[in-house]
Amino acid sequence: MNEARWTRPVLIVLLVAAIALITLDFRAAGGSKAHGIGAEVFGPVERTAGAVVSPVESLIHAATGNQGAEIASLQQQNDQLRAQLSQAQISAQDQAQLTQLLRLTSASHYKVVAATVIAAGGAYSDTVTISAGSRQGIAPNETVLNGDGLVGTVTAVAGTTATVQLATDANSTVGVEVAGTGEIGALTGTGETMAAAQGLKLTLFSATATLTAGQTIVTFGSVGGRPYVAGVPIGQVTQVTSQPGSLTQTALVKPFADFTGLGVLGVVVSR
Amino acid sequence: MTALRVTAQALAVPFALVVAVIVQLTVVNRAPLPFGTGPDLVLLTVTAVAVCTGPLAGMLAGFAGGLALDVAPPAGHLAGEYALVFCLVGYACGRVRNVILHATGEQTMVTSLTVMVLGVAAGEAGKAALGRLVSDPDVTTVAIRHVLPAAVIYDVLLCPFVLWLVSLALRRPAPERAPRPEFTQVANVFRAASAGAVPRLRLAGSTPAPVRAPARAEPKLRLSSGGSAPLSGTYAAFSPTRAPLPGGRTVKLNFGQDGHAAPGQWQRVSPGKGWLSTGRPAGVATPRRAAPGKGWLRAGRPAGGPATRGTSPPGGWLRAQRPAGAPAVRRASPPKGWLRAERPAGAASFRRASPGNGWLRTGRPVGVPTGRPMSSPPRGWLRVGRPGGTATLRSMSPPRGWLRVQPPAGARTLRRRSPGNGWLRPAGSGALAAPRRGLPGRGGARPVRQAQVPRSTAPPKGWIRPAKPAPPPKRKSPRKRWIRPVKPPRRSSYGTAPSTRWVRHSHSPWPGRRRRLLALVGGRK
Numbered sequence: 161m162n163e164a165r166w167t168r169p170v171l172i173v174l175l176v177a178a179i180a181l182i183t184l185d186f187r188a189a190g191g192s193k194a195h196g197i198g199a200e201v202f203g204p205v206e207r208t209a210g211a212v213v214s215p216v217e218s219l220i221h222a223a224t225g226n227q228g229a230e231i232a233s234l235q236q237q238n239d240q241l242r243a244q245l246s247q248a249q250i251s252a253q254d255q256a257q258l259t260q261l262l263r264l265t266s267a268s269h270y271k272v273v274a275a276t277v278i279a280a281g282g283a284y285s286d287t288v289t290i291s292a293g294s295r296q297g298i299a300p301n302e303t304v305l306n307g308d309g310l311v312g313t314v315t316a317v318a319g320t321t322a323t324v325q326l327a328t329d330a331n332s333t334v335g336v337e338v339a340g341t342g343e344i345g346a347l348t349g350t351g352e353t354m355a356a357a358q359g360l361k362l363t364l365f366s367a368t369a370t371l372t373a374g375q376t377i378v379t380f381g382s383v384g385g386r387p388y389v390a391g392v393p394i395g396q397v398t399q400v401t402s403q404p405g406s407l408t409q410t411a412l413v414k415p416f417a418d419f420t421g422l423g424v425l426g427v428v429v430s431r
Numbered sequence: 432m433t434a435l436r437v438t439a440q441a442l443a444v445p446f447a448l449v450v451a452v453i454v455q456l457t458v459v460n461r462a463p464l465p466f467g468t469g470p471d472l473v474l475l476t477v478t479a480v481a482v483c484t485g486p487l488a489g490m491l492a493g494f495a496g497g498l499a500l501d502v503a504p505p506a507g508h509l510a511g512e513y514a515l516v517f518c519l520v521g522y523a524c525g526r527v528r529n530v531i532l533h534a535t536g537e538q539t540m541v542t543s544l545t546v547m548v549l550g551v552a553a554g555e556a557g558k559a560a561l562g563r564l565v566s567d568p569d570v571t572t573v574a575i576r577h578v579l580p581a582a583v584i585y586d587v588l589l590c591p592f593v594l595w596l597v598s599l600a601l602r603r604p605a606p607e608r609a610p611r612p613e614f615t616q617v618a619n620v621f622r623a624a625s626a627g628a629v630p631r632l633r634l635a636g637s638t639p640a641p642v643r644a645p646a647r648a649e650p651k652l653r654l655s656s657g658g659s660a661p662l663s664g665t666y667a668a669f670s671p672t673r674a675p676l677p678g679g680r681t682v683k684l685n686f687g688q689d690g691h692a693a694p695g696q697w698q699r700v701s702p703g704k705g706w707l708s709t710g711r712p713a714g715v716a717t718p719r720r721a722a723p724g725k726g727w728l729r730a731g732r733p734a735g736g737p738a739t740r741g742t743s744p745p746g747g748w749l750r751a752q753r754p755a756g757a758p759a760v761r762r763a764s765p766p767k768g769w770l771r772a773e774r775p776a777g778a779a780s781f782r783r784a785s786p787g788n789g790w791l792r793t794g795r796p797v798g799v800p801t802g803r804p805m806s807s808p809p810r811g812w813l814r815v816g817r818p819g820g821t822a823t824l825r826s827m828s829p830p831r832g833w834l835r836v837q838p839p840a841g842a843r844t845l846r847r848r849s850p851g852n853g854w855l856r857p858a859g860s861g862a863l864a865a866p867r868r869g870l871p872g873r874g875g876a877r878p879v880r881q882a883q884v885p886r887s888t889a890p891p892k893g894w895i896r897p898a899k900p901a902p903p904p905k906r907k908s909p910r911k912r913w914i915r916p917v918k919p920p921r922r923s924s925y926g927t928a929p930s931t932r933w934v935r936h937s938h939s940p941w942p943g944r945r946r947r948l949l950a951l952v953g954g955r956k
Contacts (some may be wrong), residue, residue, distance in 0.1 A: 167487045167522070174518045181501070181511025186565060196508040198502020202452070206504060209457040217461065220912045280460035282500070283468040283578045284562060284569040285507020289456070316504070323504050330568040331507075351574045420463045 191316070199318035207291055207320060210278025218423065233420075239396070242374065244286035247253040269341055272305075272426040273297060278321070286351060288312075290425055293320040301387040303379075303428040309416035310334070310379055310394045313387040322427070327394065328360065328419050334388055336362065338397075343369040344380050347394060347413060359398055359412040371400045371411045389428050443600040444480055451476045452499045460505075466581035470589045471555065473500050473513075474657030478550040479522045479590075479597035493521030508567055516557040524550040539595075551586040555579060622930055639669055783791045 185192040222412055275292035292298050294317045304311045304324045312326040331351040345364035362377060375397045381390025395415040402409045451472040461467040481489025497517035503512040527546050532538050559579055562570030648950040 167490075170487060171490050171518070171522050174490060175515065178497075178511045178515035178518060178841065181498075181514065182509050182565065185509040185511060190507075190509060192510060194502045195504075195506065198506070198510075199504045202499070205449075206457055213457050214459075217458075250587075253630070277461065279456035279503075279505050281456075281505040281507045281843040282460060282471075283582055284559075284567070284574060285505075286569070287505040287507040289504040317503065321504050323506075325507070330571065330574075331508065350579075351569065351571070414581050415653055420467075 171256065195288055195316060196318065199316060199323070200323060201323035203289070203293070203318045206279045206289055210276070210289075210291060214276060214278070214423075234309050243362045256364050271429050273429050274424060274426050275322070276424055277422045284351070286312075286326040286332075286349065286419070287315070288324050288326065288422060289321050290427070292323055292427065293318050293319065295319055297429050298322045298427050299429075302430070303385065303387060303389045303392065304416055304425050305392050305428065306422065306425050308418065310388070310392045311417050311419075311422065314427060324425070327417075329417065334394065336377045336394060337380040338364070338369075338371070338379050339376040339393075341369065341375070343371075345409075347377065359414045360395065362397065362411045364409040364411075367409070369409055371397055371399050371402070371409050373399060373411075378414050385428065385430055441599055444488065446501065447476050447480075447494070447597065447600065448473065448492060452496065452503055456505065457501070464585075465575075468578045468582045468585070470585035471551075471582065472589075472593070473497070473522070473557075474517060474551055474554045475547075475586060475589055475593040477517050478524050478547045478554065480601070481521040481524035481550065482528050482547050483595065483598050483601045484525065485529055486522045489521030489525035490518045491521070493517035493519070507569060508562065509565055512561050512565065513558065516554055516561055520550050520554040521559065523553070543598075544590060544594060546630055547590050548587050551590060552583050555582050555586060602735045602868065643884045 174408065181192075183195060185194060186356055205353040271382045273292055273296050275290035275298075277288045277295070278291050279289040282289035290304075298314060298317055300314050302314045304313060310327055312324045312329070312332060314322050315325045316323040326349070327334055327347070328349040328351060330349050330351055333409045335344065336347045337344050343364050343366055345362055345366075346361070348361045350359070350361055363370075373396075377397065379388045379390055379392045379394060382388050393416055395413040397411045398414045400409070400413055455472045460470060462469060477489065477493040477496050480492045494514050497513035497515070498511070500506065500513045501508070524546055524765065527549075528538070528543070531542050531546070535542075556579065559570060559575045563575070
């Protein structure tokens with residue numbers, strides 16, 4: 161029982177191993193093989209656990225979120241009425257563009273694979289694991305959305321699970337467009353908890369564009385629909401934060417999707 | 432059953448870690464908790480394991496758990512970050528736990544919990560710090576300010592529960608006891624005590640309560656159980672018995688003519704031959720007395736002297752025989768009845784200044800020079816211990832006057848370089864203090880030579896001395912020192928008294944015993 165003799169050598173070996181792992185993963189920009197192995201090992205376990213936990217969790221959500229759901233539905237009604245009002249005000253041409261865009265998206269040749277959230281990342285990272293992987297046809301850099309709007313993009317895929325980086329993650333940047341005016345910009349995450357508190361950060365590329373609270377933000381779309389397909393609604397501008405005289409317009413955007421209670425998600429899979 | 436239990440305990444930690452990782456990912460992280468964050472079950476498990484077992488298991492569990500969190504699917508940080516942090520936290524918790532265990536000799540739930548709380552807080556802070564260090568975009572100052580306090584609070588709230596679960600799973604079959612070396616130290620103090628240092632102190636429970644004998648019959652210094660049951664096997668070995676002295680010499684203090692015990696049987700732990708039995712001149716008829724039995728410490732009487740002199744105590748009983756003309760000993764110290772060696776005329780009077788407290792003090796034998804400065808401890812005083820255990824019983828030679836018979840005139844003094852750790856040595860029990868041939872004793876107490884012990888490098892029998900202190904650990908190369916903190920050299924458990932702290936915190940059901948112990952080691956109450 162020579163524990164004391166072994167303690168320090170083992171400690172040094174472990175520390176060196178950890179630092180080597182960090183270095184390797186840093187060089188691979190977070191995409192080293194360690195993550196793949198971990199996903200293959202822990203993915204099935206998480207799927208099983210998620211299958212057990214999810215019904216319970218939805219029950220709890222249903223039980224605790226009653227008033228919240230009511231408030232949410234009322235707010236949604238309010239938003240719809242306000243949107244109708246604003247739609248009546250915007251020009252007919254813009255409205256036509258928007259509807260065309262949305263119709264284009266909905267009628268596009270994209271297929272959606274449904275999956276449920278089975279696990280979530282730690283306190284600092286806004287990532288979730290979904291219960292579908294490469295066997296369901298999911299590949300990295302595909303758009304993830306739910307019934308409310310954009311959720312994020314797939315970053316890593318294992319056999320039966322995939323990791324989704326939420327739009328609220330500080331690593332996430334989405335090319336967006338202001339519905340109606342057509343101004344383009346970038347939407348950056350601020351972290352989940354911060355997103356719930358204040359929202360995502362919108363930066364318009366044009367210095368002359370005007371932003372007003374209540375404008376809807378949709379995805380601009382990427383080449384080939386990766387990582388983001390075009391026309392997915394993201395959220396509404398809640399507060400314009402740009403300083404007078406600044407080169408760019410900035411605003412805070414409240415996302416449509418509820419990132420703290422994600423359930424069923426859809427992954428846009430190209431055929 | 433035992434093998435099953437060992438297997439279960441060996442598997443408990445990996446199983447707990449896997450469960451913690453899965454629950455953390457699928458339940459805790461998804462739960463819409465207030466403040467937008469939750470506890471870190473893996474960190475809690477790692478710290479609990481470290482606190483319950485030690486640094487090695489702690490850091491292994493930390494590395495494994497952290498690595499699992501790093502690579503399990505929704506991980507948004509670099510692989511190895513949490514492995515690094517949790518490994519360090521597990522090691523630190525286990526180390527602190529070991530230090531506390533070593534210092535206090537026990538592990539309570541409160542200290543475990545405190546260590547665990549600190550480790551958990553350090554782990555959460557370490558996660559955030561390492562995230563900043565590798566410039567993870569997720570870990571911003573705003574996010575840390577938002578997440579860190581809430582996460583620590585959640586963790587601290589869950590600490591007792593997790594610690595209880597883990598300690599339940601890792602419970603040892605027998606409750607942990609104080610480490611053995613510490614106990615040996617106390618035992619040695621008691622041994623020293625029962626060897627005469629503190630005559631009234633006995634190992635609790637080892638003997639029946641002392642029966643108060645009539646005052647005149649009771650010697651103050653009991654070296655063994657005269658009529659009652661023996662203290663233990665150890666002490667039975669030096670039950671003093673009388674043995675005839677060769678040559679008809681008069682011996683004032685004959686320390687332990689042990690005719691019964693096998694030679695060398697207990698000599699390393701207890702005073703060997705030649706300890707503390709009163710000699711009687713050969714040929715003098717044994718006075719019949721009810722108590723104390725033979726061999727009780729008594730001052731010798733010259734051969735052929737009258738048997739009794741007064742009423743009580745009888746002549747020769749533990750009293751200093753004052754020669755005519757000697758200055759009166761002040762009554763304040765030493766207390767009466769304490770072992771006092773015979774002081775011949777002209778010897779320096781007792782010093783009263785220190786150390787007080789009723790420490791046993793014996794007189795100074797004749798002929799021992801008193802030239803040494805009385806710094807501390809004064810010669811002739813028996814020092815039992817000092818808080819911290821430093822320099823206990825430390826002196827180059829046996830303290831003068833302490834349990835040492837007067838060497839005859841012209842006898843060689845004890846060699847200065849030994850005994851090593853300042854342990855008591857009965858004079859004359861070995862070859863070292865043998866009187867020179869042909870020089871007669873002066874009538875004072877003199878050592879009795881048991882046999883011609885061949886001179887050797889090993890200490891002669893009869894020394895109370897511990898086993899050899901462990902040699903300091905060899906350091907292969909000085910370079911290791913930057914990694915490894917320099918350990919204090921391991922001291923002999925015999926050479927050190929139990930630390931005051933240990934005694935104070937030892938779980939003793941008898942407060943009186945504890946108090947006495949504290950007084951013994953010289954600590955504060």
